[in-house]
Amino acid sequence: MDALNWVYQTYPTANAEYAGTIFPDSNGNYVATVPNPGTEAESNPSYPPGGYSQVDAYYHTHGQCTKGMNGGNDVFSSGDLLNADFHYPHAVPAFLETPGHKILRYDPDPNDPRHKKGATTTIQSGCDCPRN
Numbered sequence: 001m002d003a004l005n006w007v008y009q010t011y012p013t014a015n016a017e018y019a020g021t022i023f024p025d026s027n028g029n030y031v032a033t034v035p036n037p038g039t040e041a042e043s044n045p046s047y048p049p050g051g052y053s054q055v056d057a058y059y060h061t062h063g064q065c066t067k068g069m070n071g072g073n074d075v076f077s078s079g080d081l082l083n084a085d086f087h088y089p090h091a092v093p094a095f096l097e098t099p100g101h102k103i104l105r106y107d108p109d110p111n112d113p114r115h116k117k118g119a120t121t122t123i124q125s126g127c128d129c130p131r132n
């Protein structure tokens with residue numbers, strides 16, 4: 001959550017996604033990687049020093065509200081959910097901060113982790129993008 005808020009504080013007008021991952025450090029604390037900038041609608045996360053296998057969760061931001069998206073910036077995309085669902089060897093949670101600073105958390109369904117069936121919860125409230 002701090003990492004997500006940091007992205008918007010650091011790049012307040014960036015019309016691009018930023019994506020990183022969360023991993024446990026040697027003290028057992030959860031640490032976020034410095035995010036990779038992406039494009040308006042795409043990003044590839046940065047990985048922990050220990051690589052892909054050290055990933056405990058994904059996080060990314062959705063940049064600015066995109067005209068014509070009709071709120072698409074305010075929710076996880078299908079690709080976002082599949083990214084979390086298809087983490088190997090097991091699915092991991094994903095966090096998203098929207099342009100209105102809402103933070104959403106997606107938890108893959110442990111009984112059916114590869115089909116976007118997990119639950120999404122709002123962990124920080126914010127504004128919605130205008131519908132247009």
Ligand SMILES: [Zn+2]
Pocket residue numbers: 060061062076077080096
């Ligand atoms: Zn996304």
